[in-house]
Amino acid sequence: MEGFEIFIYICLGVTLLFAISSIILRRIFPEKNGKYLGIGFAGLLIISIVIIIISFFVGGWSGMGYGLIGISIFIGTIFGGILNIVIKYFFDRSNN
Numbered sequence: 001m002e003g004f005e006i007f008i009y010i011c012l013g014v015t016l017l018f019a020i021s022s023i024i025l026r027r028i029f030p031e032k033n034g035k036y037l038g039i040g041f042a043g044l045l046i047i048s049i050v051i052i053i054i055s056f057f058v059g060g061w062s063g064m065g066y067g068l069i070g071i072s073i074f075i076g077t078i079f080g081g082i083l084n085i086v087i088k089y090f091f092d093r094s095n096n
Contacts, residue, residue, distance in 0.1 A: 007068050011076040014044065018080025022087060041081055048074035 018040070025036050051070030055063045 007072040010069060010072040011079070014073055014076025015079040015083060018044070018077065019083045019087065022080075022084045026087075026091065037084060041077065041084075044073065044077040044080075048077060 021040065022037055029036065048070045051073065052067055055065075055067035055070060057063070058066055
């Protein structure tokens with residue numbers, strides 16, 4: 001199954017992007033970071049769902065590739081959201 005590790009890299013990249021952006025936004029905009037992260041989270045979810053839907057219309061191997069990319073982005077977004085909740089829990093806990 002050579003070549004499929006790119007989907008794992010996409011998933012990890014989206015997760016790291018979301019986690020790093022949450023840490024940076026938490027330091028720059030401590031009072032508004034939830035708003036910006038919510039917009040980013042919703043945007044990534046919408047993008048991944050649109051890519052998955054487009055993959056049904058493309059067909060063939062290309063459509064399957066688009067579907068896997070969409071699923072990788074979706075999984076990375078979900079993991080990033082979970083990681084953001086964990087980071088928020090530990091940052092809020094250490095401030096109290």
